[in-house]
Structures are given as C-alpha cells and as structure tokens.
Amino acid sequence: MSAPDRIRTDELAVGARVIHGKDWTRFTVDSVTPAKLDWRFQGRQSDGSYSSESGMDVVGHDANGERVQYLAAQSHLWWIDAATEEPAAAVTEPSTSHLPPSSLPPVVTDLLAAIGEALDVPLPSTEVHDERAASRLLDRRATYVRHYLESLRSHPDVSLHRDAADLRRYIAETPPAYTTWETQKQESQQAAAVESPVAVTG
Numbered sequence: 001m002s003a004p005d006r007i008r009t010d011e012l013a014v015g016a017r018v019i020h021g022k023d024w025t026r027f028t029v030d031s032v033t034p035a036k037l038d039w040r041f042q043g044r045q046s047d048g049s050y051s052s053e054s055g056m057d058v059v060g061h062d063a064n065g066e067r068v069q070y071l072a073a074q075s076h077l078w079w080i081d082a083a084t085e086e087p088a089a090a091v092t093e094p095s096t097s098h099l100p101p102s103s104l105p106p107v108v109t110d111l112l113a114a115i116g117e118a119l120d121v122p123l124p125s126t127e128v129h130d131e132r133a134a135s136r137l138l139d140r141r142a143t144y145v146r147h148y149l150e151s152l153r154s155h156p157d158v159s160l161h162r163d164a165a166d167l168r169r170y171i172a173e174t175p176p177a178y179t180t181w182e183t184q185k186q187e188s189q190q191a192a193a194v195e196s197p198v199a200v201t202g
Contacts, residue, residue, distance in 0.1 A: 005079065005080055006077040006078060006079055006080060007077065007078055007080055008074065008075055008076065008077060008078075009032065009056050009058060009072045009073060009074050009075070009076045009078065010032075010056065010074040010075075012029050012032045012058065012078065013029065013032075014029055014030060014031065014032075015028065015029065016028070016029045016080075017029075017080070017081035018060075018078040018079060018080060018081055019078065019079040019080075019081050020070060020078065020079075021077070021078065021079055022160075025062060025068060026062060026063065026081055027060040027061060027062045027068040028060050028061055028062075029058065029059075029060045030059050030060045030061060031057075031058075031059045031060075032056055032057070032058050032059075033056065033057050033059075034054060034055075034056055034057070035054060035055035035056055035057050035071055036057065053073055053074045053075060054074065055071050055072060055073060055074075056071070056072055056073075056074055057069065057070075057071060058070045058071075058072055071154065071155065107160045107164075108160065110160075110164045111160050111163055111164045111167075113164075114163075114164040114167040114168050114171075115145055115167065117167075117168065117171055118141045118144070118145050118167055118170070118171050119138070119141060119142060119145065121134055121137050121138045121141065121176060122134070122176050122180040122181070122182070123180060123181040123182070124176075124178050124179070124180060124181060125178070125179040125180060125181050125183070125184035126181070126184065127179065127184075129178070130178040130179050130180075133176075133177060133178035134176065134178055137174065137176060137177075137178075140174065141170075141171075141174065144170060145167075148163070148167065
C-alpha cells in the first residue's frame with residue numbers, strides 16, 4: 001500500500017521532508033513543539049465538525065540550509081515531499097532578484113495591489129489643513145498595513161484572498177476627508193470660466 005500524500009502537524013517527525021501548502025516551501029523538519037503563545041485554531045474533525053485546538057511551532061531547514069518556521073494547527077495537513085532523502089546536490093532555485101511579477105500567483109499580486117491601493121492616498125489641495133489631513137490618513141493606513149503584514153507573517157495559514165478583501169474593505173471605510181488637488185483644480189477652472197467676460201458680436 002502506498003504512503004499517504006499528506007500528513008497532520010501532530011504526526012510530523014524530525015527528519016520528515018514536507019511541503020507547505022501555501023507558499024510551497026520544501027523543507028526538512030527539525031522540531032515540532034507546542035506553540036509558545038496560546039494561539040487557537042479551528043480544527044476540522046473527521047465527522048465534519050469543528051473544535052478549537054492549540055497551535056504548534058514547526059521548525060526546519062530548506063535545501064539551502066535556511067531556517068524555516070511555521071505556526072500551524074495540530075490538524076493542518078502538509079504535503080509529503082516525494083524526495084525522502086536529502087539531495088546530494090541541491091537544485092539551484094531561480095533567483096528571486098530576477099523574479100518577474102508575471103510569475104507570481106494571482107493571489108499574491110492581488111494582495112500587493114491592495115497594499116498599493118491602501119497607500120495611494122489622493123494628493124491634497126494646497127490648503128494647509130488639507131495637507132495635514134492627507135498626511136494623517138497616509139500615516140493611519142501605513143500603520144494598518146504594517147500591522148497587517150506582521151499578522152500575516154505570524155499566521156501563515158490564513159487566506160490571502162481574505163486578506164486582500166479585508167484590506168480593500170478597510171480602504172472603503174477610511175476615505176479621504178479633505179479637498180483633493182484635483183477637486184481644487186476643477187473648482188478653480190470653473191470659477192475662472194464664470195469670471196471670464198464673454199465677447200458679444202453684433
């Protein structure tokens with residue numbers, strides 16, 4: 001009988017070679033211990049019901065010897081790497097310094113686009129109070145994005161689709177509350193048109 005293609009977190013053993021299902025990182029398990037922080041996950045049982053379960057710290061190393069660490073639920077399923085032994089020579093991975101955006105998964109580019117939208121606040125008018133309001137809005141959104149990314153790093157099992165949607169929902173809830181430069185320009189043009197004398201021919 002063939003071995004299962006996936007394995008639970010609480011069944012992982014030191015030396016196991018697995019693949020993370022979110023970012024597809026291949027690594028060898030070095031340790032599996034209860035999480036230091038009391039993170040709780042909703043775990044799905046065999047009968048389809050859900051129960052709260054504690055998290056586990058999974059630490060390992062990839063083919064380049066780089067440390068890999070994840071916080072995962074006990075019932076989280078990992079893909080078993082078909083290569084059960086350490087390769088004699090690591091396969092050279094493509095350099096991320098030359099990774100074109102087109103090669104990224106759509107869910108990643110969508111999240112990056114949402115982050116860009118959050119930080120792209122409209123240019124304020126030349127009024128001092130509008131410039132200050134725009135600066136406060138940018139600071140507020142930048143702080144939110146920073147906390148968002150920190151949370152994403154600490155919880156690798158969350159859905160990136162949900163992250164992008166939540167970020168865009170926050171953008172909609174924090175619209176600019178000041179006069180933009182574009183609005184000021186349009187108002188100035190309209191005022192100039194009204195004040196300009198109209199030549200009358202007869």
